[in-house]
Amino acid sequence: MTAGEMNKIQILMCSVKLIILMVMFSHSTMEQSQLHIVMPKPLGKVTGPYQRWTLLPCHFFFDHMVTSESICLTWWRNESGHRRIIYAFENGQRQKQREDPDYSNRTKLYRNISEGSATLRLQILRLQDAGLYVCEVWSQRHSDADRASVNLIVAARPLRQGVISMNATFLSFESCGWLPEPSPFWTDERDRNVTEVTETSITPGEDGLYCVKSVLHRNTSERAHNLHLCYTNPDTGEKQTDIYQYIATNSADAYHINDGIVLGLLCWGILGIVVVIVVIRKLLHQKPNEESPLVKCPRSGSCRSYNGNSWRNL
Known part of the structure; x- marks a missing residue:
């Protein structure tokens, strides 16, 4: 084999090595950007019902x-810099020993992780569950x-939801x-806002839920x-708005009319x-008439009693 042939073989081998290195680099670069996470719209916001369940x-x-065995994922919350x-x-399996005991038996994956789902079902929602949750996914590769x-x-x-008294x-x-706390306001029969003649208070209860009380000083002409x-x-x-309607049964003065009827x-x-x-x-003090079987005795003490057609002395 001549020196020229040897040089050609060396050049060819170097080219093959260079191609292999480029493929490896390209594959490594692909792996670094291979993972994509999709979140719902509107992005990053979910509302869950208290004491029931929701999906993250x-x-x-x-x-x-x-x-699927090489896929890893965690759901975590950032609290004061701590995960x-x-x-x-x-x-390939759940790591319960790493999970916060406060969420024990309240979380599970909604679908199979092999389907690309890391959606989490969170059950028995508490008020303190509100906050930011992070979904993190990676591969062991x-x-x-x-x-x-x-x-x-x-x-x-x-x-x-309550009634109007x-x-x-x-x-x-x-x-x-x-x-969160609701927002009430009042209108009259002409759809005018009459909230200025109301007394409204919204206060948190012992369970952390809000109580609303609103009193409208009504105009009897409405x-x-x-x-x-x-x-x-x-x-x-x-956001949702419920409307509670009150209509006087007879007239604006129905209450006064009813009071007059009761007094009458x-x-x-x-x-x-x-x-x-x-x-x-009068009946108790009425004098006995002639047809009455009772006869008032005279003061002398003698009294006659009628027996058939004859009288006799008692």
Whole structure:
């Protein structure tokens, strides 16, 4: 083999090595950017109903085939610079020993991790569960991880949202069990805002949920009033307004008319009782007539009794 042929072989071998190195570098670069996480829209915000369950969505995909056994993921919260792990999955199985005991038996993956789902189901929601959660995914083939966050808002509304109680001069509404705090306002029958003549208080209860009480000093010339209650729907996370309507049954002075009827009936009842008492007293003091079998005895002590057609001395 000549020297020229040897040089050609060496050049060819160097070229092959260079190609292999380029492929390896390209593959390594691909692995560094292979992971992508997709979060829901609107980005990073979820509302969950108090004492029920919600989903913290997180989806991921790799640019090349990755086995489920090599996929690792954690859900965690950042509290004062410390990672509080909510859910951990590694080496093909859940790592419960790494999870915060406060979330024990309250979390699980919503779907199979092999389908690219890291969505977490969080159950029995508490008020303190509200906050920022981080979904972090990586592969054992490389150490770089991708992450995304979602903000959980816990909302509540009472099963029975309350009713309006009525009086001659005011309307009153009271209801407890709201989160976040609702916003009430009143309108009259002409759809004018009359909140300025109301007294409204919104206070947190011992359970952390809000109580709302609103009293409207009603104008008796107005026949109808509406209470508008704005709040966050726990199931949809959207703002919602419920309207409670009060309509006077007969007229604006229905309360005064009813009071007059009651007073009139009371007077007639008293008059009837007096008449009955007078009649009874007259009957008790009535003198016996001639047809009466009772005969008043004279003062002499003698008295006659009628027996058939004859009289006899007693």
